[in-house]
Amino acid sequence: MAELKTKENEGDVVAFLNGVADERKRQDSLAILALMQQVTQMEPKMWGDSIVGFGQYHYKYESGREGDWFLTGFSPRKQNLTLYIMAGFDGYDELMAKLGKHKTGKSCLYINKLADVDTAVLLELVAQSVEHMKENA
Numbered sequence: 001m002a003e004l005k006t007k008e009n010e011g012d013v014v015a016f017l018n019g020v021a022d023e024r025k026r027q028d029s030l031a032i033l034a035l036m037q038q039v040t041q042m043e044p045k046m047w048g049d050s051i052v053g054f055g056q057y058h059y060k061y062e063s064g065r066e067g068d069w070f071l072t073g074f075s076p077r078k079q080n081l082t083l084y085i086m087a088g089f090d091g092y093d094e095l096m097a098k099l100g101k102h103k104t105g106k107s108c109l110y111i112n113k114l115a116d117v118d119t120a121v122l123l124e125l126v127a128q129s130v131e132h133m134k135e136n137a
Helices: 013-018 023-040 091-099 119-136
Strands: 044-047 050-052 059-060 066-069 072-076 081-084 104-105 108-111
Touching: 013 023, 013 044, 013 050, 023 050, 023 072, 023 081, 023 119, 072 108, 072 119, 091 119
Parallel strands: none
Antiparallel strands: 044 050, 050 072, 059 066, 072 081, 081 108, 104 108
16 A cells, blocks of 8 residues: 655744745745634644645544544645645535635635635634544544
């Protein structure tokens, strides 16, 4: 079975974010860092070379595959800011409808810039997602 390449490591989160070339994306990333620290009350950790994660949980699939992953996190990707939040909690659809301009994928929320979304709604999405993960991990 292949080993998961994206793992928590001792990389410097602030140095990574300060290295983001695009000024707006760098400032948005630092704001998301502060928001996620406020919500989770956890220290950020680098996961792989491009993801900032908060907390950790262990998962095990019926297939026998298992590993560790972060409760929530984000990555300043070239195309957009990618936030890793888990859907499926009560009120998720209502919050997403109030969020603002965004796209979604499996456990991913994509935004072009922080100004496109309501940060109070984003904060609540992250908080509810983390709570949901803690209850179901």
